[in-house]
Amino acid sequence: MTIKVGIADTTFARVDMASAAIKKLNEMTSKIKIIRYTVPGMKDLPVACKKLIEEEGCEIVMALGMPGGKDKDKVCAHEASQGLMMAQLMTNKHIIEVFVHEDEAKDEKELAWLAKRRAEEHAENVYYLLFNQKFLEKNAGKGLRQGFEDVGAARE
Ligand SMILES: Cc1nc2c(=O)[nH]c(=O)nc-2n(C[C@H](O)[C@H](O)[C@H](O)CO)c1C
Known part of the structure; x- marks a missing residue:
C-alpha cells in the first residue's frame, strides 16, 4: 500500500528544503508517494497543508518555510505556526x-547546510511517525535536535 506524503514549501525560502526532504524520504522507503505544493510564503503554508490532506489524501505533511530576520518576519512565522497548529x-x-530562521545561521553557507540538514532530519521523523513509532519512543527524552547538533539528555 502506498501512503501519500505532502511536502509544502515556499518560494520565499532561500534554500530548496523540499528537494532535500523528498530525497531523504525516497532513500528511506519506496512505500510512499510524494505530493509537492509550493506557495509564495510561509503564511500560505497552512491552507496548502490542509488541501494536501483533505483534497490529495496525504497521511502526513511537511511544512517547509524560512522566516526572514526582521521583526515582521518573526511575527509572520508565529502566525504561520498557529495556522499550522490549527490545520x-x-x-x-x-x-x-x-522552519529555518534566516538568522539562525552565521552566513549563507551555514544557512544552506542547516536548512537541508533540518529538512532531512525531519523527513526521517516523518518516516518514523509513519512506519516505526517505536524508534521515536526509544529516543524520547534524548535531547535530539534537527539541524544543529543534538544536545543530549540532561545528566542526573
Ligand atoms: C513579512 C513576510 N515575511 C515572510 C517571511 O519571513 N517568510 C515567508 O516565507 N513569507 C513571508 N511573508 C510572505 C507571507 O508568508 C505570504 O506569502 C504573503 O503574505 C501572501 O499570503 C511576509 C509577508
Missing part, C-alpha cells in the same frame, strides 16, 4: 513544521 487539529493529521 493539524482540523484534520487530525501531523503537519511537521520545518
Whole structure:
C-alpha cells in the first residue's frame, strides 16, 4: 500500500528544503508517494497543508518555510505556526513544521547546510511517525535536535 506524503514549501525560502526532504524520504522507503505544493510564503503554508490532506489524501505533511530576520518576519512565522497548529487539529493529521530562521545561521553557507540538514532530519521523523513509532519512543527524552547538533539528555 502506498501512503501519500505532502511536502509544502515556499518560494520565499532561500534554500530548496523540499528537494532535500523528498530525497531523504525516497532513500528511506519506496512505500510512499510524494505530493509537492509550493506557495509564495510561509503564511500560505497552512491552507496548502490542509488541501494536501483533505483534497490529495496525504497521511502526513511537511511544512517547509524560512522566516526572514526582521521583526515582521518573526511575527509572520508565529502566525504561520498557529495556522499550522490549527490545520493539524482540523484534520487530525501531523503537519511537521520545518522552519529555518534566516538568522539562525552565521552566513549563507551555514544557512544552506542547516536548512537541508533540518529538512532531512525531519523527513526521517516523518518516516518514523509513519512506519516505526517505536524508534521515536526509544529516543524520547534524548535531547535530539534537527539541524544543529543534538544536545543530549540532561545528566542526573
Ligand atoms: C513579512 C513576510 N515575511 C515572510 C517571511 O519571513 N517568510 C515567508 O516565507 N513569507 C513571508 N511573508 C510572505 C507571507 O508568508 C505570504 O506569502 C504573503 O503574505 C501572501 O499570503 C511576509 C509577508
